Amino acid sequence: ETGVTQTPRHLVMGMTNKKSLKCEQHLGHNAMYWYKQSAKKPLELMFVYNFKEQTENNSVPSRFSPECPNSSHLFLHLHTLQPEDSALYLCASSQDWAGSWEQYFGPGTRLTVT
């Protein structure tokens, strides 16, 4: 499989549930990103990892917890979410964090919080 994959593609969870989103990149990249895409709002960067180390946390609430065990895998652990967290969560990767490398995006996980 090539590119950036994300699982699950759709997720419905209650506010008291705990779930995880998974992202895997098959491009040999060193940097990985989580974005949130809500209706009528620009894409929001949430987290950045470069060589497995977190380099950016864009003031994201603690109910979102990222994990990057290696350069190919990125997780987003979710707990006690709010309805306003319902959105499309996109994962991306790039060759490196520095400079102007283009980012490659996965298909996203459509999250609905009930």
Place this chain on the structure above:
Amino acid sequence: AQSVTQLDSHVSVSEGTPVLLRCNYSSSYSPSLFWYVQHPNKGLQLLLKYTSAATLVKGINGFEAEFKKSETSFHLTKPSAHMSDAAEYFCVVTNNNAGNMLTFGGGTRLMVKP
């Protein structure tokens, strides 16, 4: 600081007619600029990028964009629209002097009429 403004939230064209999607940017440093396309329920796909080389950039699917520093613009064009071009398009800027922090425009939804 950097920002992107996509001047039209919706653009409607007839199949076979030219496409123009407008983008203005601001950046404190030498920018890199990208256009991404997002089809319904899909992730973002890179169309083209500008990184301080040729000011006229050719991308996939017949799209191109011209970097105009004096006008701080990076408009996306295509000579003849296809039905398959109907999607949302994002203009994106990043700062060449810092990490790979992409700033997204609000998006332009392109509709193509038969």
